[in-house]
Amino acid sequence: MNPLNLPAGALCVLIGPPGSGKSTLAARYPDTWRLCLDFYRGLATDSEADQSATPVAAEIQALLLDARLSRGLNTLVDSTNVLPHIRAGLIARARYWQRPIAAVLFDVPLATAEQQNARRSRVVPRHVVRELHQMLPTVDQLRAEGFGTVHLASEIPATADAPR
Numbered sequence: 001m002n003p004l005n006l007p008a009g010a011l012c013v014l015i016g017p018p019g020s021g022k023s024t025l026a027a028r029y030p031d032t033w034r035l036c037l038d039f040y041r042g043l044a045t046d047s048e049a050d051q052s053a054t055p056v057a058a059e060i061q062a063l064l065l066d067a068r069l070s071r072g073l074n075t076l077v078d079s080t081n082v083l084p085h086i087r088a089g090l091i092a093r094a095r096y097w098q099r100p101i102a103a104v105l106f107d108v109p110l111a112t113a114e115q116q117n118a119r120r121s122r123v124v125p126r127h128v129v130r131e132l133h134q135m136l137p138t139v140d141q142l143r144a145e146g147f148g149t150v151h152l153a154s155e156i157p158a159t160a161d162a163p164r
């Protein structure tokens with residue numbers, strides 16, 4: 001159950017707009033590997049959409065990130081991660097702990113992200129999906145930022161029980 005062949009202790013950053021399939025991929029790994037801002041916003045406010053809880057969610061994520069990386073535990077960051085400075089912060093922690101750094105780029109067409117967003121439990125406004133989709137980096141950009149391995153979500157083998 002390791003569709004990305006992640007090495008031990010790796011940080012894996014999922015990068016994609018809402019509806020691109022990040023959480024679906026993360027669900028193929030143990031729950032404890034997954035850090036998710038949506039989930040922590042929900043824990044803080046009973047609403048995953050409540051952006052006022054983003055700072056506290058980011059603090060929780062940062063604490064868990066260091067807790068896991070320091071122990072050499074695999075960690076998946078299941079948030080949009082389309083902003084370069086957010087990725088830089090994650091890369092810095094993995095470098096500090098000397099862990100392998102991987103990315104999965106959810107290179108889905110905008111129309112697919114929009115359709116799949118409409119099927120999510122929490123539907124994100126369309127303009128937000130569009131804006132975040134436009135901010136998607138390229139594979140070359142991700143390599144230049146310091147990701148040792150970059151996977152394209154479109155190339156990850158599907159399984160019988162998971163679409164991707």
Ligand SMILES: Nc1ncnc2c1ncn2[C@@H]1O[C@H](COP(=O)(O)OP(=O)(O)O)[C@@H](O)[C@H]1O
Pocket residue numbers: 016017018019020021022023024025116117119120163164
């Ligand atoms: N490869 C895929 N093919 C078809 N449907 C998918 C695929 N990946 C995800 N989905 C569906 O799209 C919706 C959004 O996926 P999700 O993983 O929640 O996206 P994200 O976490 O990036 O917002 C879900 O209903 C999910 O079942």
Ligand SMILES: [Mg+2]
Pocket residue numbers: 022023024078
């Ligand atoms: Mg998700």
